[in-house]
Every structure is written in C-alpha cells, then in structure tokens.
Amino acid sequence: MSQPALVSAVLMLALQAATPHGPGFELQVVSPDPLMLVGRCRIVAQARDPYGKPYSRIAYMTLAIDGRALPPDSASPFEWEVDLGPDLRRHRLDLTAVDRTGRKAALGLLSEQRGFVEAVRVNLVVVPAVVRALEAAQGGGGVIAGLTSADFVILEDGVPQPLTSFSSEQVPASVAIALDNSRSMEGHLWSVQKAVAQFIESQPPGSELSLMTFNDQVFLEHDFTRDIRKLKASVAAIRAEGMRTALYDTVRTASKHLSSRSDARVLILFTDGDDTVYEGDQGYLRSSIDAAQGADVSIYGVLYGGSGARARSAGDDSDELTPLERLASETGGEVVMAAGPADLRAAFGRLTAALSGRYVLGYETPEPGKPGYRSIEVRVCKPGVSVQARRGYTVR
Numbered sequence: 001m002s003q004p005a006l007v008s009a010v011l012m013l014a015l016q017a018a019t020p021h022g023p024g025f026e027l028q029v030v031s032p033d034p035l036m037l038v039g040r041c042r043i044v045a046q047a048r049d050p051y052g053k054p055y056s057r058i059a060y061m062t063l064a065i066d067g068r069a070l071p072p073d074s075a076s077p078f079e080w081e082v083d084l085g086p087d088l089r090r091h092r093l094d095l096t097a098v099d100r101t102g103r104k105a106a107l108g109l110l111s112e113q114r115g116f117v118e119a120v121r122v123n124l125v126v127v128p129a130v131v132r133a134l135e136a137a138q139g140g141g142g143v144i145a146g147l148t149s150a151d152f153v154i155l156e157d158g159v160p161q162p163l164t165s166f167s168s169e170q171v172p173a174s175v176a177i178a179l180d181n182s183r184s185m186e187g188h189l190w191s192v193q194k195a196v197a198q199f200i201e202s203q204p205p206g207s208e209l210s211l212m213t214f215n216d217q218v219f220l221e222h223d224f225t226r227d228i229r230k231l232k233a234s235v236a237a238i239r240a241e242g243m244r245t246a247l248y249d250t251v252r253t254a255s256k257h258l259s260s261r262s263d264a265r266v267l268i269l270f271t272d273g274d275d276t277v278y279e280g281d282q283g284y285l286r287s288s289i290d291a292a293q294g295a296d297v298s299i300y301g302v303l304y305g306g307s308g309a310r311a312r313s314a315g316d317d318s319d320e321l322t323p324l325e326r327l328a329s330e331t332g333g334e335v336v337m338a339a340g341p342a343d344l345r346a347a348f349g350r351l352t353a354a355l356s357g358r359y360v361l362g363y364e365t366p367e368p369g370k371p372g373y374r375s376i377e378v379r380v381c382k383p384g385v386s387v388q389a390r391r392g393y394t395v396r
Helices: 003-018 134-138 189-201 228-236 247-259 282-294 323-331 341-356
Strands: 026-031 040-048 058-065 078-083 092-099 104-110 124-133 152-156 159-161 163-167 173-180 208-214 218-225 264-271 297-304 334-338 359-364 372-380 385-389 392-395
Touching: 026 092, 026 104, 040 058, 040 092, 058 078, 124 152, 124 163, 124 372, 152 163, 152 359, 173 189, 173 247, 189 228, 189 264, 189 341, 208 228, 208 247, 218 228, 218 247, 247 264, 247 282, 247 297, 247 323, 264 323, 282 297, 282 323, 282 392, 297 323, 297 341, 323 334, 334 341, 372 385
Parallel strands: 173 208, 173 264, 264 297, 297 334
Antiparallel strands: 026 040, 040 078, 058 092, 092 104, 124 359, 124 385, 152 159, 152 372, 163 359, 208 218, 372 392
16 A cells, blocks of 8 residues: 555544444434323334434433433333323423443424314314403403413313313414405505514514415415514515405415414404405305314404404304404404504504413314314303304314
8 A cells, every 4th residue: 555545544544533423323202293292191202223213222211301300211112101281381301312332312302382183083172262351342352361271161062071181371373464465455555564564573482474465366475484574574575466355265275374384373364355256155255264174273354444443253143244254253263453554553463462362272072083063162161251262173
C-alpha cells in the first residue's frame, strides 16, 4: 500500500473510532392508536431496528407519565396498565430502553388532547359544547366557565348516556376561515380584512388556521399554518370578484378540508347573505349539514349587514332560521350578526370567546354498528343557561 493510501486508511479508522455509535434501535408507542389517554388504559411500546423490524435484544424499558415513573418492564410486549382519571387532557410520556449491550434509546411525546371519530362505525362520540348565560339568545350573555362533568347530561336519541371523558381545558384547534368575497362585499372588504386579521392574532398557541374565499366557486387561499404573518398577508391580498355566493359548496369543501385534521375542527363563515348558487335548495342544505356533522366540524358564522346583533345558536329552535343559522345550529356553532364595520370586532370577539371556552364531552354510543341518524342533546344542570352543541351524527 502506498504511503498516502496508508495515511488515509489510518485517518479513516481513527475517525470511525472517534464517532459515537447510535443505539441501533428506536422506540415507539403502538397502543393506543391514536394516542388519546383517558380513564383506564393500556400503553404498549416496542423497539425497532433501523430497518423497521422488531428489535429483540432489549433488557428493560421504563415509562414515566407526567414525570411519574412506572415500574420497568423486562419482557416484550412492553406494557403498562394505568388509570388517568375521567378528564381528557394532554399527558407527557417519556420512554427509555436499555439493550443487553448497555446501549440506550429514549422517546418523549405528548398524548392527543382530544380525538375525533368518523361518521362510520362510531364508538366514542366527542361533543364540544359552549355554555352561555340564557340571555345569549338575544345577543348578550358571556361564556360560563368552571363547570364540571357533574353539571352535564348528554342524551343520544333521548336516552341519557354516561360520560366517559370530559375536558374544560382550552385546546388548540384547526380553524378554516372562509370569506365571502363576492362583488356585494366590495365596499366593505377592507373592514372585514382588518377584523379577520385581529381574529387570527387572538387564536391560542398551537392552533392552525387556513384561509378560503368563496363567490361563484370556492378557493383555498392558504393551507393550514401557524405562521400568522403569512396568513395575514393572504387575507390582505383578497379582492372582491364573482357575483354569487356558493355557501353550501363552501361548507362541503371546508368539511372535507378539515376532515383529516386530528384536533378540534372549526369552520368560520363570513358572508353578507345566504347561498345564491342553489337558491336555498333544502337538499343541498341537508347534505351540507351532513358533511359538517360527519367530519365533526363546528360551524360559526358572521353575517354582515344583518339588522340587530342577535346571535343564533344551537339552542335556538325558531322556525325562522336562515340556512346559515341552520348550519350553525345543527353543528353546535352560532351566527353573530354585524350590522356594520363598527360591529365586526365585537362579532369576532364573541366567536373567539366561544372557541376558547368550549367543554369537550365524550361518551360511547350504545349501538355502534347500527346505521342511521343519531340525535344528540346536551343539558346543563344549572338554571339560566343555554348550551351550544351539535345535534347529531350519522352512522353509515
């Protein structure tokens, strides 16, 4: 071997010797999936080699939940039985494993704060609810905080169901904002853009927002992001165009857009009128409601130019509900009316308060395999309050 080649070989061996070797395996939690921890549950973890195959040389594995260490497990499957109480909230998990050669690997992760179920083969039904003072039906009344699971009764098809989970913590959400930018909005768009920008800034850390516009058609202006600056730039770039209001198409498109999100799903609709593409067709209205309910989407609306400041919510059984109010009522949201630019900030502020003050109730449906529509009713065992919660879901 030549002298330069020998020197190169020696340097390569020295570098390899000085480079620390990784553990040769990685950890993952395989159950529950999704990682939603509430009540009594079994947590199962495993180790895999760099090729994704089970790694069988683990000597022991430890788990700590919210800083509390559990007894180590020395045999696969590595599992722990825990009771985390009835409240659905986020937990910190820290896994550590040591193999038979003394190499270590660690994994830290957070459990999900809430889960959603599809409209098929439903077992756990998750129902967000907002509780307001009774005068909320006339446009006043603040959000009521501090309630416990004992204050709620939830019924499916008129039959009370035991709550299996309950949370009153503010949770991040996926919020799709859909702005009507048809020509009728041309003289008011600047005021709307300013109010929407303030609403975006008011959302809690961890929430992701997307932006849509609709007129004759529906357009995705910005996908889900936490980058407030970019989202506000997209809002500022909106211009009025188109002659009609595709409200129903927007609800169906936004529901599909939100359906893949893993956290709370909210659609904010801003418009100065009802659907003018299908002219209030009840079939299209019903399919839009079904799409939102099937995707666990709560619809909130700001109706611009409406007379008065009356808020219409899930507790309103009036026969005079408009299509927009029906969409909100059936999905557990509400419609706030803004008569002019001066009302916009208060309107969006009301929606911000509702989103930050929601309770999340969960129960197991008594007949998970039976197809058809299931009605939901949420009651609060206190006088002088109204409840906003979705009215049902469909099993197919």
